[in-house]
Amino acid sequence: MQHDEFQTQATLKRVAFALADAAGAAILPHFRATDLQAENKLDGGFDPVTVADRAGEEAMRAILATERPDDGILGEEFENKPSASGLTWVLDPIDGTRGFISGTPTWGVLIAVGDETGPKFGVIDQPYTRERFWGGFGAARWTGPGKDAAAVTRQTDSLDEAVIFTTFPEVGTSEDRAGFERVAAQCKLTRYGMDCYAYALLAAGQIDLVIEAGLNAYDIQAPIAVIEAAGGIVTDWQGNPAHNGGTALAAANPRIHALALELLNQS
């Protein structure tokens, strides 16, 4: 690796952590506040935007304006900023707003930086539990209460030994759900309702599969970076790159990924 490239990677990692710190500080005062204002973003669907969501993204954009003025920004809450450097930051201040408004510490701040080929580095941060899962540039780690460990995915070889997570039945069409159910029926244990926290657990070697649909790029880029750096694999349900959103099949290793992919595509 050239010295310049090493310097750039160190800078991007430092800035990513600064973004996570700033977003957490902006968001936490609103978590479990009793006066939380939520509004419906989509007619007919429950997709609340909170004051906290906007405050978190504003805090991150303020840092990027100073530290990385030439990089682009793709964020959930505000307008896209085109990239002049070739690099773009992909930000979701609160992934899992349903969890956030119901008080569960399963939401997270998602931060990724990369280019049109996908994320190079990502962070999944849970500021309330003080957990941070990060990966890219050849390393993956997680820190939490009393923990600081390499993030390494599992080597599970068969679905009947696998633990699978999803946001179904809350998210996705009935046809999507049927695909998920074909895989889940073969797994040892299916769990629900974890938002982005499930991807963090996959990267940290706790679970084997996450299957989701209806994703935006900012929902999945940070998970892709962390999971792939930890040894896992993330694609869409056709086995193609998932970093532009849509469906996602995240797996602890290529073998369990292949088994799940085959079942997703039966019908």
Next chain:
Amino acid sequence: MQHDEFQTQATLKRVAFALADAAGAAILPHFRATDLQAENKLDGGFDPVTVADRAGEEAMRAILATERPDDGILGEEFENKPSASGLTWVLDPIDGTRGFISGTPTWGVLIAVGDETGPKFGVIDQPYTRERFWGGFGAARWTGPGKDAAAVTRQTDSLDEAVIFTTFPEVGTSEDRAGFERVAAQCKLTRYGMDCYAYALLAAGQIDLVIEAGLNAYDIQAPIAVIEAAGGIVTDWQGNPAHNGGTALAAANPRIHALALELLNQS
């Protein structure tokens, strides 16, 4: 209140917290360990017992043997101990073993003390996030990272403003589930997969309803004590006392409880 009764209450509260501390210390080294041994307790069902579960209950029983030798013990993992004092401790070292083995901090240590009429004092403790929700003897509070607050349930008056949690679809019969679905269909937001943590959130004023079936006494006594001390109400699906297990309808206040109870009993 007589002086003796006040003394007894202070002792029971102190012992309950000592049990929670000891159980947490015994269990935490096993949480997210990669060599966790889980075995199936029930044929055909997934109800893992872990080394951690047993270590947690043993740690609590050791304290009770010294501090409260005349009290009874009803614990998940070991034989019942009859009460000579009229008081019984009801212990579940890890409520939410599915969550525990998949790395989510949604399991909890459940501790209640009471008599045949029900629990008098209870603790829901999450040692990894360092959160403790407790209630009884005229008070209810919760502590967590950066938090120390009265636990006060919500005053939600209508189901269309309510957030409901359940362990369905993981637990319960299809008939039970239909009852839950009638209520959930009227609610603003339904969430899954939180184990005992949902009861803690209800007590802390974050959500409005928890509906479950297939419970044991040790699953529900601590939640009853904490929620009722915080202003909520817990009954079975017929509106009767729930402390012996079976079904549970936990609600933030009597009005939302009545609305949910009516829907549960339509068919």
